[in-house]
Structure formats: C-alpha cells, structure tokens
Amino acid sequence: MPPAKAAIFLVVTVRPGAEDDVRELLGDVPSLTQAVRFRIPEGNLTCVVGIGAELWDRAYDQPRPAGLHPFVELEGSKHVAVATPGDILFHLRADRMDLCFELSRQLMQRLSGRVDVADEVHGFRYFDQRDLMGFVDGTESPTGAAAVDAVLIGGEDPAHVGGSYVIVQKYLHDLGAWDALPVEEQERVIGREKLSDIELPDDVKPSNSHVTANTIVDPDGTEREIVRDNLPFGAVGSDEFGTYFIGYAADPDVTEQMLRNMFIGDPPGNYDRILDFSTAVTGSLFFVPPADFLEDPDATVAVVSEVPSTPVDARPDADGSLAIGSLRRSDRS
Structure with missing residues (x-):
C-alpha cells in the first residue's frame, strides 16, 4: 500500500484482571475496522494490532x-x-483522519476501564512525504513483494507464520537548532540532498549520517530491510514537532541493529548525528499476529513444514497494510 496520508498511533497498557476482556475485543478489531471502513470505502482505513511481551505472558497460553x-x-x-510501557499498539492508517479517529474512538469505548493510554499520536502526511526537518522520509522502504518478504514471518517460526514485529519510537525535534544549520550541513547529517532526495556519494556521506546508520548489510553483502510507515506530527501552541517512527520486520533484530548503530554507534561513539536534533521519548516492541490468532487465540497452531517463496498480496478486505496482521496461517502454508 502507498504511504499513509493520516494515522493514529495508539499505545495502551492493560489493567490487571482485564486480560480476558481485552482478548475478546482484539478478536473484534477486524469487524470494527470493516464497519467504519464501509462508510467511506475509498478512504483505505486499516488497523494493525501489536501485542507486547508482558501482555503476551499474561494473556496467552502459547x-x-x-x-x-x-x-x-x-x-x-x-x-x-x-524503553517505555506498552501492552498493545493500534496502528490506524487511512487517507482521511476522520476514519482513523472514529475507529480509535470505537476501540477506546470498548476498552473503557480496562486499559490506560500510554501514548497517542496523530500523524499527517507533510507535502511530498517529508518530515518536519524538510527531508523525504522512508525513501529506502521496500515496496511490493520485497516489502511483504521483509515484513512477514515465515518458516523460521512455524507457529507464527504470517505475523510480524513492529518497533515504535516517538521523536521530538529541536527545529530551532536544526533550521540554524546550513542546508549543506543538514544534508551531511541525513546523507541525502534535501531537495532531490538523492543519496550523497560514499566519499562525501559521513560515517555518522542517518543513512549510513540505517543501512544494515549481512556478511554476504545482502542488505536487510524493514518497512517504515513514519509520519510527522506537531502542535504549534506547545512548540512540539516530531516524527513517529514505526518499523515492521520479520526479525526485530534488523530494526534493533539500526538502533544500536544510531545510539551506540559503529564503532561505539560514532552515533547517528541526527540524534543531536531529534530525541526519542518513547520506545516499544510488539508482535503483530495473523488475523485468525486474534479471532481465536486458543485454536491449535498448525506446524508449517514449508513456506512458499511467493509472497501473499494484501487482500482487499485486509485489516492491515501490506497484509501485516491480516493474513491467516493457511494463507502462507
């Protein structure tokens, strides 16, 4: 699917004793999404559900x-x-904010008294998919079949084929300090030309540029990829401006390696210079299960002996983008 024009990123924690009620609600997310989407089908509303490790241990026997x-x-x-608290992530995306807002309202009505909101961010598309620092965001995200392969778990974890992992972070930007930099220096921080979005040549691009830190290559030369669905957000009255990072991957270690490169550096100390202007204020990791798991988590998990190499496209009625969280185990078996 194309980049979202609007999204709500909603992270909640589940109150002790509410696990059964929350499990029931999660099973209804596809039907709730369909009910809201039906009102404006061309709005492309989807909802991805992620489950945190601590809630998994409390709510699921598997x-x-x-x-x-x-x-x-x-x-x-x-x-x-x-690292910040988070039991459930709802990633709602659409071409219109009203669809995201209505679905989030329906979800929270059902969850009233059972969860607490840890973080809520309303993201919007900014001009030609740029962040508030003025650079195009998500340029290197794979598309099509490559994106599905990068995101969906296969035979390496047979019980969870068709699922995915997602890491989210809320970044706040110091736009005053950033805008004080000459454009040429901004480009060296990012590793791309600002206007054209063309990557700088290797002999010009600094080793601590954002592009370099986020390029992960295996020893055999294979580049490891994630699918980003970042969006900017902001509030002019409170002078809050930022980017909500959200990265999907079949293996969370890919995203975690990018973060290690950014914050610790490779070698250590050579951290991503963008962090001098952009501060992470949240951080959570979730598992996105296939739709049939949400609907019936107690069903017998089929052991998948072989996973086809051809990825499954997102169905028109899928409840997640790029088929994330919408596939059924039988779709990949």
Whole structure:
C-alpha cells in the first residue's frame, strides 16, 4: 500500500484482571475496522494490532513468538533510546483522519476501564512525504513483494507464520537548532540532498549520517530491510514537532541493529548525528499476529513444514497494510 496520508498511533497498557476482556475485543478489531471502513470505502482505513511481551505472558497460553521481548533500552555515549510501557499498539492508517479517529474512538469505548493510554499520536502526511526537518522520509522502504518478504514471518517460526514485529519510537525535534544549520550541513547529517532526495556519494556521506546508520548489510553483502510507515506530527501552541517512527520486520533484530548503530554507534561513539536534533521519548516492541490468532487465540497452531517463496498480496478486505496482521496461517502454508 502507498504511504499513509493520516494515522493514529495508539499505545495502551492493560489493567490487571482485564486480560480476558481485552482478548475478546482484539478478536473484534477486524469487524470494527470493516464497519467504519464501509462508510467511506475509498478512504483505505486499516488497523494493525501489536501485542507486547508482558501482555503476551499474561494473556496467552502459547509460548512467546521467537523475537518478542520487551524493548531494549540503549544508552550511548550521548543519547538514549528509552524503553517505555506498552501492552498493545493500534496502528490506524487511512487517507482521511476522520476514519482513523472514529475507529480509535470505537476501540477506546470498548476498552473503557480496562486499559490506560500510554501514548497517542496523530500523524499527517507533510507535502511530498517529508518530515518536519524538510527531508523525504522512508525513501529506502521496500515496496511490493520485497516489502511483504521483509515484513512477514515465515518458516523460521512455524507457529507464527504470517505475523510480524513492529518497533515504535516517538521523536521530538529541536527545529530551532536544526533550521540554524546550513542546508549543506543538514544534508551531511541525513546523507541525502534535501531537495532531490538523492543519496550523497560514499566519499562525501559521513560515517555518522542517518543513512549510513540505517543501512544494515549481512556478511554476504545482502542488505536487510524493514518497512517504515513514519509520519510527522506537531502542535504549534506547545512548540512540539516530531516524527513517529514505526518499523515492521520479520526479525526485530534488523530494526534493533539500526538502533544500536544510531545510539551506540559503529564503532561505539560514532552515533547517528541526527540524534543531536531529534530525541526519542518513547520506545516499544510488539508482535503483530495473523488475523485468525486474534479471532481465536486458543485454536491449535498448525506446524508449517514449508513456506512458499511467493509472497501473499494484501487482500482487499485486509485489516492491515501490506497484509501485516491480516493474513491467516493457511494463507502462507
């Protein structure tokens, strides 16, 4: 799917004793999404549900997915990737904010008295997919079949085929300090030309540029990818401006390696210079299960002996973008 024009990123914590009620609600998310989407079908409303490690242990009898764990806080020589509470992520995206807002309202009505909101961000598309620092965001995200392959779990974790992992972070920008930089210096921080979005040549691009820190290459030369669905957000009255980072991957270690490069540095101390202008104030990791797990988490998990190499496209009635969280185990078996 194309980048979202509007989104609500809603992270909640579940109150003790409310786990059964919350599990029931999560099973109804696809039907709630369909009910709201039906009112404006061309609005492309979707909702992805992510489950945190601590809630998984409290609410589900099955072993954790292989890569699910609490977000690991990273403390570098100057900057910290903080870990913050989060049991459930609702990633609502559409071409119109009213659709996201209505679905989030319906979800929170059902969850009233059972959860507490840890973070809520309303993101918007900014001009030609730029962040508030003026650069195009998400340029290197894969598309089409490559995106689906990068996102969906396969035979490496047979019990959770069709699922995914998602890491979210809320970044606040010091736009005053950023705008004081000459454009040429901003480009060196990012690793791209500001106007054209063309990556700087290797002999010009600094080793601590944002592009360099976020490029992960295996020893055999294969570049490892994630799907970003970032959006900017802001409030002019409170002088709050930022980017909501959200990265989907079949293996959370890919995203975690990017964060290690950013905050600790490779080598250590050579941190991503964008962090001098952009501060992470939240950090959480979630597992996005297939739709049939949400609807019936107690169903027998089929062991998948072989996963087809051809990725499954997102169905028109899918409740998640790029089929994230919308596939059924049988779709990949």
